[in-house]
Amino acid sequence: QVQLVESGGGLVQAGGSLRLSCAASGRTFSTYAMGWFRQAPGKEREFVAGISWSSGGTIYANSVKGRFTISRDNTKNTVYLQMNSLRPEDTAVYYCAARQGLVVTTTTQYNYWGQGTQVTVSS
Numbered sequence: 001q002v003q004l005v006e007s008g009g010g011l012v013q014a015g016g017s018l019r020l021s022c023a024a025s026g027r028t029f030s031t032y033a034m035g036w037f038r039q040a041p042g043k044e045r046e047f048v049a050g051i052s053w054s055s056g057g058t059i060y061a062n063s064v065k066g067r068f069t070i071s072r073d074n075t076k077n078t079v080y081l082q083m084n085s086l087r088p089e090d091t092a093v094y095y096c097a098a099r100q101g102l103v104v105t106t107t108t109q110y111n112y113w114g115q116g117t118q119v120t121v122s123s
């Protein structure tokens with residue numbers, strides 16, 4: 001069982017940066033692949049970035065590639081999402097998620113979810 005708590009969201013101007021954190025409970029955090037997803041009003045939840053349990057593999061949505069960086073610190077049971085060059089279209093609630101096995105991009109294959117943190121980018 002894994003419990004996830006996101007933090008770090010807020011209001012930022014276009015072009016600015018934010019770093020989201022996701023703190024996980026559970027002794028086996030280091031065995032889970034982690035993902036960041038986001039959901040804007042009226043839209044479906046979408047994949048943003050994912051990282052393997054060992055940090056050896058990362059994947060990104062095309063819309064954030066080159067601007068966002070996912071990382072994790074297994075000693076702190078925490079995964080991060082560094083977001084640079086933010087755009088108004090990045091505005092959404094951001095969720096972290098965990099699953100055992102390989103990192104994937106599909107929402108339904110993640111078993112554990114945080115409550116989300118709001119990111120608002122003003123133009």
